[in-house]
Amino acid sequence: MSAQHQLYESKLACPVCHGKFLDGLRDAVQCEECSLIYPVMNGTYNLVPPGILNDSRFQFELERYDQIAVAGLRAYPGYLATRPKERAELIADLLRAHQVKEFVEVGPGFGSLLDRTRGLKRTAVELSTAFLTHLAVRLGEPDMCLVKGVAEYLPLASGTVPCLVMDGTFQSIVDRERFLYEVSRICAPGAMFVFTVAYGHNYPRRPQNGFNVNRPDELETLRHFLEELGFDMEFRYRDLGAGKWVQIKDEGDYLYMVGRKS
Numbered sequence: 001m002s003a004q005h006q007l008y009e010s011k012l013a014c015p016v017c018h019g020k021f022l023d024g025l026r027d028a029v030q031c032e033e034c035s036l037i038y039p040v041m042n043g044t045y046n047l048v049p050p051g052i053l054n055d056s057r058f059q060f061e062l063e064r065y066d067q068i069a070v071a072g073l074r075a076y077p078g079y080l081a082t083r084p085k086e087r088a089e090l091i092a093d094l095l096r097a098h099q100v101k102e103f104v105e106v107g108p109g110f111g112s113l114l115d116r117t118r119g120l121k122r123t124a125v126e127l128s129t130a131f132l133t134h135l136a137v138r139l140g141e142p143d144m145c146l147v148k149g150v151a152e153y154l155p156l157a158s159g160t161v162p163c164l165v166m167d168g169t170f171q172s173i174v175d176r177e178r179f180l181y182e183v184s185r186i187c188a189p190g191a192m193f194v195f196t197v198a199y200g201h202n203y204p205r206r207p208q209n210g211f212n213v214n215r216p217d218e219l220e221t222l223r224h225f226l227e228e229l230g231f232d233m234e235f236r237y238r239d240l241g242a243g244k245w246v247q248i249k250d251e252g253d254y255l256y257m258v259g260r261k262s
């Protein structure tokens with residue numbers, strides 16, 4: 001499938017000004033508003049805003065995740081290998097139950113969810129080239145669009161995305177407020193937002209902007225923030241090992257937030 005066809009299908013846009021891309025370039029796309037040019041290599045769009053990786057906080061995340069991706073999933077038995085699968089199954093069931101046909105996943109990592117949602121139209125926005133290589137090798141399919149990009153500058157047109165998923169990635173995000181503003185910008189009215197965070201395992205690693213979601217008071221702040229952005233979210237807590245929904249507590253596995261944009 002040609003880059004242009006994927007482009008047309010996937011609602012990609014300039015991460016800097018949100019302009020559409022012009023047709024007709026080979027191995028690159030150009031923003032029709034600000035004229036920035038972004039490379040397209042082996043079908044993967046590189047839509048990282050110029051200069052952003054000079055920020056050492058992004059460099060820190062990138063190096064960390066590149067190392068994990070290069071080591072491969074087999075290097076991470078136990079928690080890292082099993083919990084993402086459990087979460088992905090839960091989310092895949094949810095998407096099926098709501099007859100979702102198309103979604104964007106930000107920070108898919110090894111692609112546990114993308115693996116389980118074949119047949120749906122998927123756009124993966126991922127910071128690490130090493131993870132994108134995994135996704136291209138294992139999952140490269142015509143109905144999946146691979147994008148190197150950052151959560152804080154989502155390369156999608158405003159008001160176009162019917163469903164957005166971020167699973168287990170929020171703790172890595174450098175500017176969490178900015179990410180949530182971006183989610184609100186790109187989601188269409190009525191869009192579904194599926195958002196999980198490691199409630200008991202959030203460890204601050206460098207200055208980040210936004211919510212420290214393992215603290216109950218910060219959770220309330222997050223709830224209000226999402227409400228003000230127009231998201232009506234249900235907050236639930238999942239004990240993954242036990243496979244059941246439980247009351248929110250101080251230590252544990254995953255906080256699931258599922259809701260819609262008004």
Ligand SMILES: C[S@@+](CC[C@H](N)C(=O)[O-])C[C@H]1O[C@@H](n2cnc3c(N)ncnc32)[C@H](O)[C@@H]1O
Pocket residue numbers: 061065066084087106107108109110111112125126127128131149150151152167168169172173174
């Ligand atoms: C903890 S892993 C979660 C992966 C997967 N969703 C899972 O549950 O197994 C975080 C993923 O987000 C990516 N990531 C980290 N910061 C990001 C950012 N600012 N924008 C986009 N992706 C990011 C990492 O490269 C990594 O693939």
Ligand SMILES: [Zn+2]
Pocket residue numbers: 014015016017018019031032033034035036
């Ligand atoms: Zn632009």
